[in-house]
Amino acid sequence: MFLMFLSLIAIGIFLLADGNSDSYYTNFTSSKQSSLILGTSKAAQGLQPAVINGVLNRSDVNNFAFTVAHSPYGPVYLKAIKKKIDTNTKDGIFIVTVDPYSVSGRHKDANDVGLFRENDKFLATVSSVTSNPNFEYLYQEYSYPYIYILTKKCDYIDDDFLHPDGWNEVNISMKQKDFEVRNKSKIKSYKKLLKVYKFSDKRYEYFEKTISFLKDYGDVYIVRLPVSTPFLEMENSVYKEFDNKITSTSSKFNVPYLDMTKDDKEYEYTDGNHLYKTSGVEVSTLIAKWIFNHKNFK
Amino acid sequence: MLFNSLDFAIFLPIVFILYWFVFNNNLKWQNALIAVSSYIFYGWWDWRFLSLILFSTIIDYLIGIALSKEYSLSKKKILLWVSISINLGFLGFFKYYNFFLDNFKSAFSFFGNEINSNSLDIILPVGISFYTFQTLSYTIDIYRGKLKPTTNFISFAAFVSFFPQLVAGPIERATNLLPQFYRKRKFEYSQAVDGLRQILWGLFKKIVIADNCAEYANMIFNHSDDYSGSTLFIGAIFFAFQIYGDFSGYSDIAIGTSRLFGFNLMRNFAFPYFSRDIAEFWRRWHISLSTWFRDYLYIPLGGSRGGTWMKVRNTFIIFIVSGFWHGANWTFLIWGFLNALYFLPVLLAKRNRMNLEVVAYNSSLPSLKEFFNIVLTFALTTFAWIFFRAENVGHAFNILKEIFSNSFLKIPTVLPFMIILLTIFFIIVEWLGRRDEYAIEKLGFKTSRYARWGFYMFIATLIFLFDGKEQAFIYFQF
Numbered sequence: 001m002f003l004m005f006l007s008l009i010a011i012g013i014f015l016l017a018d019g020n021s022d023s024y025y026t027n028f029t030s031s032k033q034s035s036l037i038l039g040t041s042k043a044a045q046g047l048q049p050a051v052i053n054g055v056l057n058r059s060d061v062n063n064f065a066f067t068v069a070h071s072p073y074g075p076v077y078l079k080a081i082k083k084k085i086d087t088n089t090k091d092g093i094f095i096v097t098v099d100p101y102s103v104s105g106r107h108k109d110a111n112d113v114g115l116f117r118e119n120d121k122f123l124a125t126v127s128s129v130t131s132n133p134n135f136e137y138l139y140q141e142y143s144y145p146y147i148y149i150l151t152k153k154c155d156y157i158d159d160d161f162l163h164p165d166g167w168n169e170v171n172i173s174m175k176q177k178d179f180e181v182r183n184k185s186k187i188k189s190y191k192k193l194l195k196v197y198k199f200s201d202k203r204y205e206y207f208e209k210t211i212s213f214l215k216d217y218g219d220v221y222i223v224r225l226p227v228s229t230p231f232l233e234m235e236n237s238v239y240k241e242f243d244n245k246i247t248s249t250s251s252k253f254n255v256p257y258l259d260m261t262k263d264d265k266e267y268e269y270t271d272g273n274h275l276y277k278t279s280g281v282e283v284s285t286l287i288a289k290w291i292f293n294h295k296n297f298k
Numbered sequence: 299m300l301f302n303s304l305d306f307a308i309f310l311p312i313v314f315i316l317y318w319f320v321f322n323n324n325l326k327w328q329n330a331l332i333a334v335s336s337y338i339f340y341g342w343w344d345w346r347f348l349s350l351i352l353f354s355t356i357i358d359y360l361i362g363i364a365l366s367k368e369y370s371l372s373k374k375k376i377l378l379w380v381s382i383s384i385n386l387g388f389l390g391f392f393k394y395y396n397f398f399l400d401n402f403k404s405a406f407s408f409f410g411n412e413i414n415s416n417s418l419d420i421i422l423p424v425g426i427s428f429y430t431f432q433t434l435s436y437t438i439d440i441y442r443g444k445l446k447p448t449t450n451f452i453s454f455a456a457f458v459s460f461f462p463q464l465v466a467g468p469i470e471r472a473t474n475l476l477p478q479f480y481r482k483r484k485f486e487y488s489q490a491v492d493g494l495r496q497i498l499w500g501l502f503k504k505i506v507i508a509d510n511c512a513e514y515a516n517m518i519f520n521h522s523d524d525y526s527g528s529t530l531f532i533g534a535i536f537f538a539f540q541i542y543g544d545f546s547g548y549s550d551i552a553i554g555t556s557r558l559f560g561f562n563l564m565r566n567f568a569f570p571y572f573s574r575d576i577a578e579f580w581r582r583w584h585i586s587l588s589t590w591f592r593d594y595l596y597i598p599l600g601g602s603r604g605g606t607w608m609k610v611r612n613t614f615i616i617f618i619v620s621g622f623w624h625g626a627n628w629t630f631l632i633w634g635f636l637n638a639l640y641f642l643p644v645l646l647a648k649r650n651r652m653n654l655e656v657v658a659y660n661s662s663l664p665s666l667k668e669f670f671n672i673v674l675t676f677a678l679t680t681f682a683w684i685f686f687r688a689e690n691v692g693h694a695f696n697i698l699k700e701i702f703s704n705s706f707l708k709i710p711t712v713l714p715f716m717i718i719l720l721t722i723f724f725i726i727v728e729w730l731g732r733r734d735e736y737a738i739e740k741l742g743f744k745t746s747r748y749a750r751w752g753f754y755m756f757i758a759t760l761i762f763l764f765d766g767k768e769q770a771f772i773y774f775q776f
Contacts, residue, residue, distance in 0.1 A: 147763040
């Protein structure tokens with residue numbers, strides 16, 4: 001009786017989980033997809049499927065990007081992508097965003113797959129990325145107290161919402177003072193990370209494997225998203241030959257590559273590293289138009 | 299294996315069923331099951347360190363037998379010191395090696411001599427301080443003639459590794475726990491229900507209070523430079539509740555689990571935050587460790603029997619050693635030193651046994667004086683917790699500097715309404731149950747059964763709702 005009562009409460013609350021609950025849950029509940037945006041939190045927050053779908057006149061682009069901790073390129077992310085993709089797809093669009101961090105590692109041996117830090121995180125531990133509701137995710141990986149599923153629903157000033165199409169909308173104060181606090185702290189934390197980040201041939205190999213896999217289901221587009229100047233300098237210091245390397249991969253697989261880092265000053269960032277949503281609209285539009293042009297001239 | 303994990307939720311019923319339904323009629327098998335289960339429980343974390351427990355168990359088992367056969371006092375002493383040296387040797391190596399090495403290096407470099415030696419990358423075996431003290435009590439008590447050695451190795455192995463209290467206490471005395479392994483245990487429904495009730499309350503303390511307070515305490519302590527004195531003060535209070543909820547919650551789960559198997563462990567916490575002076579606080583906080591130090595260190599050193607100097611010396615020794623027991627860091631030593639400073643005036647004024655009864659035993663509320671004393675004792679304790687929690691001594695002083703500055707008058711920027719509300723609820727329940735072994739032991743017994751079960755369900759619901767990421771118990775690291 002006691003356990004039954006508790007189970008009912010648990011199920012009731014789990015059923016209420018949605019895009020308010022955290023920044024990832026609905027990515028584990030949406031159905032199999034035919035077009036995906038891939039990458040880390042820069043893509044998750046910066047690229048808006050609704051805008052891209054609007055320009056391309058389609059409705060299937062879905063954002064399946066997480067964070068640099070969860071979804072750098074590697075066996076875990078590739079396996080999750082394989083689970084997420086609708087294998088009947090023939091004309092999908094795959095926006096594969098990349099930066100030096102997403103193909104780097106933090107261990108002494110950056111190529112040791114066994115040490116990749118996403119190995120014990122949700123993309124590795126949750127078996128399904130398409131179950132609705134996803135009890136496994138909620139039980140195992142939901143990182144807040146479950147009361148948040150209720151309270152975040154009622155929190156109208158919530159700063160974080162995961163749209164059903166996978167876009168992680170972040171609403172925070174963009175006042176100069178608030179931005180500076182976030183920017184300062186982000187730069188500090190990334191400077192620390194720089195000391196340990198090393199380019200990983202193994203991750204790069206998986207980045208290429210991801211492209212190769214996706215090519216069977218449609219067109220792949222490689223994009224490097226813009227970041228503010230201090231972050232760009234830090235990114236480039238992780239791997240100086242990064243752009244040349246990507247350009248050569250782009251030719252090798254015959255997929256277009258768009259480097260948006262040259263226009264970094266055109267956009268607003270929430271912390272210097274992630275695009276603010278208004279700039280996200282601009283960047284998403286530009287990428288969609290670039291894809292549109294490519295498709296038409298193909 | 300953590301008590302608040304799915305692994306344990308599966309492990310416990312399996313062991314319980316085997317214990318009562320398969321091996322019910324055979325004490326030997328029941329004890330063997332406890333020993334094996336305990337090794338699985340511990341090995342779940344890191345099987346390599348099982349060899350350490352096994353080695354300590356064999357050594358103390360053999361020394362115990364040898365002590366009982368030896369009549370020469372000098373040889374007995376040698377045997378005792380062998381046991382002490384081996385047990386404390388392991389503890390010293392795993393816990394204090396790097397601390398001493400680093401401090402020696404700093405001291406030599408201060409005088410211009412550099413020592414070239416690297417710290418070792420040592421993993422501290424979980425619970426080593428707890429089971430080391432437990433086995434030490436066994437050999438010391440045999441040496442003192444208070445206990446007869448066991449010749450039953452399985453019982454002794456089960457006593458040393460008894461899984462409910464293996465990694466974070468209570469630190470049991472052989473005189474209390476070991477004889478329970480010799481007696482046939484009978485399943486008693488009321489005892490099991492009581493055990494489950496205590497587990498429920500322990501889980502509430504750990505998951506709802508400790509883990510949620512931890513979130514804010516960590517946030518404030520880890521970014522202390524960003525916060526005003528008032529917020530840092532709030533952070534210290536959150537930590538006070540975190541450590542109490544965490545450690546006493548663990549003890550409740552341990553005691554409750556033991557009751558499910560027919561064992562009675564000693565009480566480890568007795569509502570310490572309702573203490574009216576620091577002496578009372580130390581009679582109510584981590585009782586198994588305080589009494590261990592009292593019996594095996596303070597009294598052998600002369601206790602309070604000598605003159606004033608001896609009282610002062612012994613008080614400082616016991617508190618500083620207690621601080622050092624918690625960890626190899628100067629912050630713990632200062633924490634111990636501060637508590638000695640608090641305790642000493644009470645001891646010297648012979649007021650250390652003023653408050654032996656539960657506060658407001660015959661009334662529902664404390665008197666104004668009692669209330670003031672409770673608040674003062676809590677404030678002193680929280681002040682000392684700042685050192686306990688800080689990364690290093692400099693960090694603690696920076697926090698204190700900010701707390702004792704004008705920024706203390708600013709409105710705190712971290713005031714989580716929900717957690718404060720839960721903490722108030724927790725304090726009220728603890729207050730209502732302060733006369734019992736644990737807060738909800740008899741709470742609601744005078745009301746209807748439905749109301750009482752409704753209350754348990756409410757507590758269980760809160761545990762579910764506020765269950766965040768699985769957090770290890772703080773005292774595992776000690």
